[in-house]
Amino acid sequence: MKDQLRKSGIELIGEVPWGTHFCQFYQTKENLIDILIPYFQAGLENNEFCMWVTSQPLTTEEAEEALKNAVPYADSYLKKGQIEIISYKDWYLKEDAFDSNRILNGWAKKLNHALKNGYDGLRLSGNTFWLEKEDWNEFSQYEEEINDVFGKSNVLAICTYSLDKCNADDVIDVVNNHQFALTELEGEWALM
Structure with missing residues (x-):
């Protein structure tokens, strides 16, 4: 299954295999929407269960509204429960x-739910804006564990990091824990 390619929805990336775990550095709400809407649209259109965990600067309500404004049939995907948009607090x-451990077990349950309900896999995104410096090391270890867990599963994951909350060491940690990174350079998206 790992070799099966999935549409990322992100033109710069193209298709990726199951188990892909990458990150996006962003500065604005619009940066998040630019990447996450086409990412989730591709998952919805290709029979994947989607889960979007939001944090500042994009609320769950704003994420749902952006999805509805951009994705045909977004209301039906939301109504049938093919996508969940929830707050980082939840x-x-x-x-x-x-x-x-609770979070990794939660992702495994979501993947099992997806497969039991006839979806090809789980597509997710989590925004880390809520993360405080004192939790950074534990979260970095969690990101390492994700690679082991997701790398063997029908999961695609993009973690989003605010550049305003990352110093140079943080950026290096994040890049080391992901297969690749997206960032906006001079108005264009680039891979790192």
């Missing part, structure tokens, strides 16, 4: 604490 900080 995913990463459930029970008021970041617990990597």
Whole structure:
């Protein structure tokens, strides 16, 4: 299954195999929408269960509105539950604490749910704007574990990081824990 290519929805990237785990550095809400809307549209149109975990600067309501404005039949995808758009508080900080084991188990449950319901796999995105410096090391270890878990599964994942909250060391950590990174340079998206 790993060799089966999936449409990323992102022109610069093209098709990727299951297990792809990459990141996006962003500066604005529009940067998030530019990448995540076509990413999720491709998943919805290609029989994937999608999960979008939002954080500032894009609320769940704004993400849903952006999806509805850009994706044909978005209302029907939302109504049938093919995409869930939830806040970081309800995913990463459930029970008021970041617990990597709980979150990894949650992704596994979402993947099992997707496969049991006839979807080809799970397409997800999580925004890390909520992440505080004191949680950085634990979150970095979690990102390493994701590679082991997702690399063997029908999962595509994009993690989004605000450049305003990352210093140079943080950027290096993030890039090391992902297969590749997207960032906007002089108005154009580029791969790192």
